[in-house]
Amino acid sequence: AQSVTQPDIHITVSEGASLELRCNYSYGATPYLFWYVQSPGQGLQLLLKYFSGDTLVQGIKGFEAEFKRSQSSFNLRKPSVHWSDAAEYFCAVGRGFQKLVFGTGTRLLVSP
Amino acid sequence: SQTIHQWPATLVQPVGSPLSLECTVEGTSNPNLYWYRQAAGRGLQLLFYSVGIGQISSEVPQNLSASRPQDRQFILSSKKLLLSDSGFYLCAWGPRAGDSNQPQHFGDGTRLSIL
Numbered sequence: 001a002q003s004v005t006q007p008d009i010h011i012t013v014s015e016g017a018s019l020e021l022r023c024n025y026s027y028g029a030t031p032y033l034f035w036y037v038q039s040p041g042q043g044l045q046l047l048l049k050y051f052s053g054d055t056l057v058q059g060i061k062g063f064e065a066e067f068k069r070s071q072s073s074f075n076l077r078k079p080s081v082h083w084s085d086a087a088e089y090f091c092a093v094g095r096g097f098q099k100l101v102f103g104t105g106t107r108l109l110v111s112p
Numbered sequence: 113s114q115t116i117h118q119w120p121a122t123l124v125q126p127v128g129s130p131l132s133l134e135c136t137v138e139g140t141s142n143p144n145l146y147w148y149r150q151a152a153g154r155g156l157q158l159l160f161y162s163v164g165i166g167q168i169s170s171e172v173p174q175n176l177s178a179s180r181p182q183d184r185q186f187i188l189s190s191k192k193l194l195l196s197d198s199g200f201y202l203c204a205w206g207p208r209a210g211d212s213n214q215p216q217h218f219g220d221g222t223r224l225s226i227l
Contacts, residue, residue, distance in 0.1 A: 034215055042221065043218035049215050090155065099161065102156040
């Protein structure tokens with residue numbers, strides 16, 4: 001069965017520092033991978049997606065993610081974090097007929 | 113452009129009362145529609161999805177039901193709420209397609225508290 005693991009429940013990063021959020025997936029076929037961001041009390045906003053091709057994908061708000069098949073990973077990165085990036089981040093893998101399996105999320109805290 | 117609306121934003125209900133949450137999509141036709149529940153520390157759990165009017169698939173057995181009376185309307189219901197139904201409920205839509213390579217787009221959610 002498909003699954004997504006986000007090993008870090010919370011991460012604290014200083015403003016201006018770089019960020020990497022980890023995501024590992026388990027999926028038998030070529031995965032379709034997504035990162036979403038959720039601000040408190042809000043719905044989820046799509047940051048970026050990977051379907052095929054270039055394994056480094058660019059998203060909105062300066063985020064990027066790299067697909068590594070050998071490691072079954074799709075880690076999210078940002079070179080310089082802003083205070084407004086504080087939110088919860090979800091990794092997801094697409095499975096049959098447009099259903100998504102989500103990880104449990106990583107809450108990002110940004111310190112001054 | 114496409115938009116998705118959910119209401120109410122927050123709801124406080126007593127145990128045993130009925131529930132109706134509504135979700136509507138604008139700017140697209142024949143969308144796939146989804147209801148998720150989000151519990152603290154547990155990510156998002158898919159509850160129901162629908163590929164067309166009157167077509168509902170349930171992902172997990174529960175005290176809830178869903179209906180799709182119109183193409184762009186998706187309703188989550190319960191006849192008698194349980195304490196365990198508390199949570200954050202999210203509606204989402206995705207374009208009709210034959211595979212899983214399309215992202216889903218989410219509403220702003222409904223915070224449901226059962227007392």
